[in-house]
Amino acid sequence: MTFRSEDHLGYWLFYAQRSVAYAFYEALKACCIEHDKPYIITPPQWGVLSLLHEQEGQTLGTLSQQRAIDAPTMTGIVKRLEQNGLVERKHDREDRRLVKVYLTDEGRDIMRFLPDAASEFSKIMAQGLSEGELRDLQTKLQRIIFNVSFVASHTGDRFGLLPPNFPHNEQEYSQECSTDQAAAFGE
Numbered sequence: 001m002t003f004r005s006e007d008h009l010g011y012w013l014f015y016a017q018r019s020v021a022y023a024f025y026e027a028l029k030a031c032c033i034e035h036d037k038p039y040i041i042t043p044p045q046w047g048v049l050s051l052l053h054e055q056e057g058q059t060l061g062t063l064s065q066q067r068a069i070d071a072p073t074m075t076g077i078v079k080r081l082e083q084n085g086l087v088e089r090k091h092d093r094e095d096r097r098l099v100k101v102y103l104t105d106e107g108r109d110i111m112r113f114l115p116d117a118a119s120e121f122s123k124i125m126a127q128g129l130s131e132g133e134l135r136d137l138q139t140k141l142q143r144i145i146f147n148v149s150f151v152a153s154h155t156g157d158r159f160g161l162l163p164p165n166f167p168h169n170e171q172e173y174s175q176e177c178s179t180d181q182a183a184a185f186g187e
Contacts, residue, residue: 013144024121031117037110039084044069044077046114049103052087053111057100086110 005011021043028041041049047067051058058066064074078101081087086107092098103111126134 009144020125023124024118027117027121028114031113032110035110035113039086041110041114044073045081045086046118048074048077048081048101049086049107049111049114050118052101052103052107053115056102059098059100063101081107 024043024046025040028043028046032040044067047069048063051063051066060071060074060078063069063078064071067074069077078087078089082089084106085104087101088104089099089101092100129137
C-alpha cells in the first residue's frame, strides 16, 4: 500500500490547526484595526489576555500551565504584551519572590472588544455543525490529545502536553467521558 500524506489523520489535524490559527489571527487583527489600536493581538496573546481577564494576578508559571506553553515562550508572550502596554508585572505583596501579571487600563479596554471577536470566530468555525456534532467533535479531539500525550513526551512528563483539568490516565478519561455523555443525554 502506498502512503499518501492526505490519508493520514495528522495531515488534516495539522491543516485544521494551521487554518484556524491563521484565520483567528486575521479576526483578532481586524478587531484591533477596527478599534484603532496601534498593535495586533496574536492568538497566543489572546490566550493570555483572556486568562487575565477571567482572573488577574496570575504568575507566569500558572499562565504557562493553563495554556500548555513552556515558560520561556510564555515569558516572551507576556513581554510583548507588556511592550504594547496591555499587561504589567508586579511583585506579590506577601511574597516578593512571586511576580504576578495584571491587565493595564489598555489591556482592559481591548478586552471589551476581543471576546466578541473570539465568539464570532467560534460561530464561523461551527457553521454547518449541529450542537451534537460539535460535542462529538470535541470528544474525539480530546481522545486524540489523550492518546498522543503518551507518545509525545520524551521526558515522561506527558502532563505538560495536556490542557488543565484534563484526565491523566485511562480510568480518569473513561470516567470523565461517561459523565460528559450522561450530561449530554440529560441523565
